[in-house]
Amino acid sequence: MSHYVSRLRSRPLGQHPGPPRLRLPGAGRRPRRVAMLSVHTSPLHQPGTGDAGGMNVYIVELARKLAAINIEVEIFTRATTATLPPAVELAPGVLVRHVDAGPYEGLAKEELPAQLCAFTHGVMQAWAGHRPGHYDLVHAHYWLSGHVGWLAAERWGVPLVHAMHTMAKVKNASLAAGDTPEPAARVIGETQIVRAADRLIANTAEEGDELVRHYDADPARVAVVHPGVNLDRFRPLGPGATPVTLTGPGADASVAAGRAAARDRLGLPQDALIPLFAGRIQPLKAPDVLLRAVAVLLEQRPELRSRLVVPVVGGPSGSGLAKPEELQKLAALLGIADVVRFRPPVGQQQLADWYRAASVLVMPSYSESFGLVAIEAQACGTPVIAAEVGGLPVAVRDGVTGQLVPGHDPADYARALDRFVTDPALPARMGAAAARHAQSFGWDTAAAATGDVYAAALQERRRHLRSPHG
Template sequence: MTPRAPLHGGTLLVPPRQRLPGAPGRPRRVAMLSVHTSPLHQPGTGDAGGMNVYIVELAGRLAALGIEVEIFTRATSAALAPSVELAPGVLVRHVAAGPYEGLAKEDLPAQLCAFTHGVTQAWAGQVGRLTAERWGVPLVHAMHTMAKVKNAALADGDTPEPAHRVLGETQVARAADRLIANTQQEAEELLHHYDADPDRVSVVHPGVDLERFRPDGSGVEAGRAAARARLGLPAHALVPLFVGRIQPLKAPDVLLRAVARLLEERPRLRERIVVPVVGGPSGSGLAEPEGLQKLAARLGISDVVLFRPPVDQGRLADWYRAASVLVMPSYSESFGLVAVEAQACGTPVIAAEVGGLPVAVRDGVSGLLVPGHDPADYARALRRFADAPALSVRMGEAAARHARSFGWDTAAAATAEVYTAAMRERRLVG
């Protein structure tokens, strides 16, 4: 029988091989399970995205707290080393489970038995509820996204999440000792869609690397000019930026349609607008990777749209700093790390009023929230920045202040407390 283990990720609190310095009562060692995608993959490519950033950053900050972390992920190449040190105290283990290449995420459940076997052979953890029961250790699970929530807000042309994922998430929600939700809304969705026990749900906001993602030392306005010079962007242009995977869920087409509408109303704006799209095809977008370029051509805006492949986080910070505004018209976002990263760099955000984005963005202060996905509404929001360039700087300064409350150290400490509570309750029950 195929085990219905977490399709995204979970954490198992396992016996320590050695004692590391840390707070009394906290776990000394955890196994993180990332079946969906490897934390070593470049965010913005394939199925890699915010979850990769979440796992890498959280693991590193937990290790800094004295909690040894081993991340188990499926091997996608025979050339991969069995284990890779990601950071001091953080080890990534590659588990052979299914073919190395050509395996879609929808096919992952068929490989979970093999993945479970591979993980248990490494003596560091188990996959989901079956192995948590076998070892008698607590299971803490975090849903990166939820199938039922995504299916309730599908974009045109997107593919619904399969029934086996819904079943797997339901079983894990019932079996986990603790469930971590990114926001209060996500906690309510766990209760509503998965009948989760409210006493076992904890809200922990994800964080942002505030050392990497920050305004230039000379301030938002001067830093923007410097970043534009480095990237070869016009100094005084309106630069609405899209960052993320190119797929219907993220709705980059909404931005392009909004820009086309704005240029119909303001033809002269064409001389001073550049629209960078930074990211690669993913999910449904893999079927037609040139689809967005073709849309830009049909809309007559190819001359102002700048397509760029995914970049490392250091380069990404410069794209954020260079932008007048980040546009994030997603149909579903559990939190929206990209929105917080941009704000941390001093860039305001225009975002869809969905999922965790109302938490990530302070409407009217650090950015603008848009109900729905009508390009006309996004064009109207963009017009505000086109008509008042100073708005971008003013909101950008407020955005940087807002983002300071989302540091990874705070997120890691709160997550460690959830682990501690799970261990305490397991001992009491035992």
């Protein structure tokens, strides 16, 4: 069985022994068509803007690969402009349906619960236009979608598969200073969805444990499916966009040559130390920890200033929208504005080049259900310094493809960065190992494992319907 569907790590969980290995039927029937729900963020949105991030990438890539194994996907998302067509073909076998629910613009994620009835109505209208049995299964992403999915699955008589992506109780247990706690209504909503779902997909064993521990999830309904990475887009490229060798004695040199070529394309200095932050700019992602670490590093090594470039690629999101220029002000206050380069969110192809050009990606997040950015960077041949939280210990092999840092003390991150100063060969050496590590996280494997979860949910539903006590 694939390691993507695995036993959750064993440890004390009160009355729960921990979710067992999910026995998926090898010959179980997979669904023909899945209604996938993403209420608050569209798969068509640019990751790194607003609420668009790793979940957008997850839905797009998973849907494409599900369609490739003959599972059609229709993605329902909220319309955010009046000019959007009702339906857009994202890829063969993948349709994005725009649902009118509330004002098109200026609606914060926190205001969306009031629009769930309207969104559900739109989903039901689309369903009413089809023959009975059009959708075999509902796959909801994030708790807002989970509530729509709960009603839709019950109305259609099909299984509900739900992916949390993030959980309120987990986020509230590790808030950044000054960040806003998730509301009680979300906690209640997530608890209801956990009880209603036929299957819960967790990104990692740690997340599966948290579902059982915090939300009293039935361990038998939890399946672990690691997200993937688009290995065609995110990969090391040498001069002239040639493929880079990842094995043998020349692997390190090949990755180093690819880094030099990417720096040429982006106009970055060849001899610079480049620690990169890429993602949504909000307290949860802790870009301020990187800036403070850089200030500590420069205090210890002032001679480094002339060859240090710190790109911050992304846009304000979440609670960061309240103070969109807070990070720029912090850079000025710390006296490092001259080395920090703020860049708006970029498309996936250019993002891959930023990864390739960096000496190291820095992810000091307070909470990450998985950390797709970490896998993307490693797939491009770039090591990662990451907080030892959530799924990041799965994404990053500590000491091999990067370094995990307990806590969020800038001094600890400065020490981790200093290793890349004292050992100039470290980016290439760890980068080659990182690219090899990322090869095991392809979306093909993730989609196949997700299809098995679907099949298990369908088989259980059929068994329940056949039971005289059903």
